[in-house]
Amino acid sequence: MRRHVLGIESTAHTFSVSVVSSEGEVLSNTRSVYKPPEGSGIHPFEASQNHLANAAGVLADAIDRSGVSLNDLDAISYAMGPGLGPCLRVGAVVARTLASSLGVPLVPVNHAVGHIELGCLLTGSKDPVVLLVSGGHTMILAYSSRRWRVLGESLDLTLGQLLDQFGRHHGLSSPCGKTIEDAASSSTNYLKLPYAVKGNDVSFSGLLTVSKLLLDGGSSFSDVSYSIQETAFAMVTEVTERALAFTAKKEVMIVGGVAANRRLSGMMTEMAKRHSATVSMAPLEYSGDCGAQIAWTGWLAHSKDVEVPVAESKVLQSWRLDHVDIPWRG
Amino acid sequence: MSTSPGAAEYARGRLLYKGAEADVLRGEWQGLDAVFKVRKPLSYRLAVLDDAIRRHRTVREAEMIHLAKKAGVPSPFLYNVDVPASTLVMEFVAGDRVKDLVGTLPRIEMEDIFFEFGRDVARLHTAGIMHGDLTTANVVRRKGNLVFIDFGLSVRTTRLEDHAVDLRLIKETLVGAHPEAATSALEALSRGYAGVVGPARSRAVLKQLQSIERRGRYARVT
Numbered sequence: 351m352r353r354h355v356l357g358i359e360s361t362a363h364t365f366s367v368s369v370v371s372s373e374g375e376v377l378s379n380t381r382s383v384y385k386p387p388e389g390s391g392i393h394p395f396e397a398s399q400n401h402l403a404n405a406a407g408v409l410a411d412a413i414d415r416s417g418v419s420l421n422d423l424d425a426i427s428y429a430m431g432p433g434l435g436p437c438l439r440v441g442a443v444v445a446r447t448l449a450s451s452l453g454v455p456l457v458p459v460n461h462a463v464g465h466i467e468l469g470c471l472l473t474g475s476k477d478p479v480v481l482l483v484s485g486g487h488t489m490i491l492a493y494s495s496r497r498w499r500v501l502g503e504s505l506d507l508t509l510g511q512l513l514d515q516f517g518r519h520h521g522l523s524s525p526c527g528k529t530i531e532d533a534a535s536s537s538t539n540y541l542k543l544p545y546a547v548k549g550n551d552v553s554f555s556g557l558l559t560v561s562k563l564l565l566d567g568g569s570s571f572s573d574v575s576y577s578i579q580e581t582a583f584a585m586v587t588e589v590t591e592r593a594l595a596f597t598a599k600k601e602v603m604i605v606g607g608v609a610a611n612r613r614l615s616g617m618m619t620e621m622a623k624r625h626s627a628t629v630s631m632a633p634l635e636y637s638g639d640c641g642a643q644i645a646w647t648g649w650l651a652h653s654k655d656v657e658v659p660v661a662e663s664k665v666l667q668s669w670r671l672d673h674v675d676i677p678w679r680g
Numbered sequence: 681m682s683t684s685p686g687a688a689e690y691a692r693g694r695l696l697y698k699g700a701e702a703d704v705l706r707g708e709w710q711g712l713d714a715v716f717k718v719r720k721p722l723s724y725r726l727a728v729l730d731d732a733i734r735r736h737r738t739v740r741e742a743e744m745i746h747l748a749k750k751a752g753v754p755s756p757f758l759y760n761v762d763v764p765a766s767t768l769v770m771e772f773v774a775g776d777r778v779k780d781l782v783g784t785l786p787r788i789e790m791e792d793i794f795f796e797f798g799r800d801v802a803r804l805h806t807a808g809i810m811h812g813d814l815t816t817a818n819v820v821r822r823k824g825n826l827v828f829i830d831f832g833l834s835v836r837t838t839r840l841e842d843h844a845v846d847l848r849l850i851k852e853t854l855v856g857a858h859p860e861a862a863t864s865a866l867e868a869l870s871r872g873y874a875g876v877v878g879p880a881r882s883r884a885v886l887k888q889l890q891s892i893e894r895r896g897r898y899a900r901v902t
Contacts, residue, residue: 432898486898492856499856503896505845540728549813549833549849584725591700596817596857617724625698668898672855 353424355652356412356448357645360441361433361461362485363392363524365401367409368641369416369423372649374471377416379635379642380408388523391514398436405444412641423454425657427648430458431666432486438665446660455657457648462487462671464643465632466498469605471646473630477601479593481586481618482671484606484638485510485525488552488586489671490593493679500672501593502550509608512554512582519562520571530575531611537576541569545581550592552585579613587617594625602629609637650678684764690716701737701832709759709769717741717832719766734766737832742768744809744834751807753800754827773829775822782816782858782865790861791868796826798872801846804828805885806877810835810842815853844888847873851889 353372359365359381366381382404384397413420428445431438449456465487466480480491480498488504507515510525517526543560546553557578564574594602602622604615609631622629636642651657654677693705693716705716719734721727738761745768748755760769778793785793797819804811812833820827835842850869854862874882 494857495859497859499859500852501856502852505892505895540726545729545733547833548845550815550852551845551849580726580729584729587724588700588722595698595700596815620724621722670896670898 353649353652354416354418354422355425355427355457355645355649356423357427357429357459357464357641357643357648358409358441358445359429359461359464359639359641359644360401360437360444361429361431362437362639363397364639365404365408365437365440366639366641367412368645369412369418370642370645370649372653374646376636376642376646377418378412378414379640380411380415381640382408386523389518389521391518391524392434394434394436397434398440401437401440405440409444420448420452423448423452425449425455425457425648425652426452427457427459427644427651429461429464429644430664431461431669433461433665433667435665435667438667442663442665446663450660455652456660456663457652457656458658458663459644459647459651460669460671460674461639461644462489463498463674463676464647465605466491466603467647467650468636468640468643469603469630469632472632472636473603475601475603475630477599478603478630479590479597479599479601479627481590481602481604481609482606483509483586483604483608483614485514487606487671488554490550490590491671492593492597492599493676496676496679497674498671498676501596502552502589505548505551505553507554507558509554509582509586510606512558512578513608515558516561516565516574516578519565525607527608527611530579531613533572534576534579534613537570537572539573539576540580541573541577543577543581545585547585547588550589552582552589554582554585557581579611583611583614583617586614587621590618591621591625594622594627600625600627602627604629604631605637607638610634654678683760684762687718687765687767690718690765690767690769706772712759713772714759715756715770715772717768717770735763738763738766738768741831741834744831745770747807747809747836748804748828748831748834751803751809753803754822754825755831756827756829773820773822773827775820775827777817778819778821778826779816779857781821782861787864791864793821793826794865794868795872797850798869798874799876800826800828800872801850801869802873802876805838805843805846808836808838810837810846812846812849814846814850816850816858840884840888841892844885844892847885847889848892
């Protein structure tokens with residue numbers, strides 16, 4: 351019998367609701383995205399106000415488009431963390447309300463696991479080395495013994511933070527990735543930047559500092575954008591290649607907001623060729639934060655009876671991916 | 681003295697391992713059973729950046745292989761340093777990678793290996809060397825001894841932070857790739873490490889390791 355799960359994402363700038371079926375069909379995926387003023391990042395409270403104001407509309411829209419009635423939902427899942435407290439709480443309140451009024455289980459989902467599982471569903475990847483690159487994460491992972499295991503990560507800033515903080519220094523508002531990618535494509539003038547690979551890990555803080563200094567010193571935004579991309583993406587590609595060589599896996603999957611960058615996916619594809627591995631990415635609509643990642647992972651968890659009583663449900667601002675038990679993978 | 685016979689000479693070797701950084705081939709070098717570690721150009725990386733990284737790492741690795749021996753840590757004998765081809769020619773180390781031994785040996789023997797692993801890392805640190813790439817794939821057991829075979833990311837440093845980063849990578853590899861053996865292996869490794877650097881330094885490095893882990897994204901603060 352076909353079952354249906356509704357999922358709510360509200361970890362950061364995006365409030366999104368999705369309904370999926372147990373067969374892996376994404377029946378709806380609606381969202382409202384908070385946009386910070388120019389030169390600023392996400393203000394957690396302001397973002398939560400956006401989510402509050404739009405929650406009802408996004409939810410109603412997701413139900414309508416899915417063609418599934420509220421009474422046919424088998425479970426409600428929500429992003430319990432990691433993320434911004436005020437934002438997380440909006441999604442949690444909506445989820446609790448739905449679950450208790452419908453009398454169905456409430457399923458907590460880790461947002462980052464959501465990126466990975468939705469990626470696997472949409473790309474057909476079975477056992478990939480995962481590169482998770484977003485504003486919240488820069489991690490290289492592979493599954494083993496009921497956990498997604500971290501094989502490498504950033505020791506300080508995430509790739510998304512690097513791009514956003516650099517972009518904001520130039521007066522842009524987050525997310526800045528697309529603007530930086532466009533600016534980079536008009537330059538071939540490489541300015542030397544620190545390349546910091548430490549074993550399986552990367553560090554971006556020095557790279558950010560020097561990039562800002564170059565900008566302040568009069569270098570053009572497109573030259574520095576180009577150099578930042580070439581340096582940071584090569585670092586990430588190198589550590590992903592290390593994980594690929596170490597695990598001898600044959601699939602690479604890129605997920606998270608920065609997966610949308612074509613230079614990054616281009617480098618990864620070039621790298622994977624050497625190892626006869628395939629590279630896949632979630633389609634653009636699903637690479638960034640969305641309800642579908644929570645709904646689909648909610649279904650996987652629900653199928654293994656993962657749930658939390660409404661009275662005990664909470665949000666976790668810090669919740670590392672490799673601390674999440676994964677009972678649905680072999 | 682170093683010579684550069686060109687890439688074709690090295691390409692005649694048999695590919696042992698295609699790593700992220702380099703291809704490792706086995707072949708003959710002036711009658712010796714040798715390994716060619718060839719840092720090939722990586723097409724995904726900008727050429728100007730790629731050339732600088734490959735040359736720099738080739739020269740530095742040669743220095744570090746030498747320094748490790750001085751510190752009492754077995755490392756391969758170097759036969760040639762070919763900077764133009766970004767290639768090191770060195771002794772073939774016959775044995776089993778620790779990566780392949782984990783899970784196949786009785787626990788006691790496993791702990792002996794990691795105890796010795798810890799001692800060797802401590803010797804490197806005492807000599808002011810951060811290995812930089814302490815995964816279980818980079819250590820080979822040969823006739824009961826451990827030989828460290830890859831110094832591609834090694835640097836000279838006595839900073840507490842750098843030494844802690846070294847240990848963090850071992851921990852990451854063990855927990856990530858050998859979760860079932862991680863706890864007892866890490867315990868044995870810490871004992872070996874402390875035995876060489878002394879309890880005070882060992883405590884300081886482990887404390888720094890915790891502080892690095894807390895800096896990680898979404899780490900649970902304990």
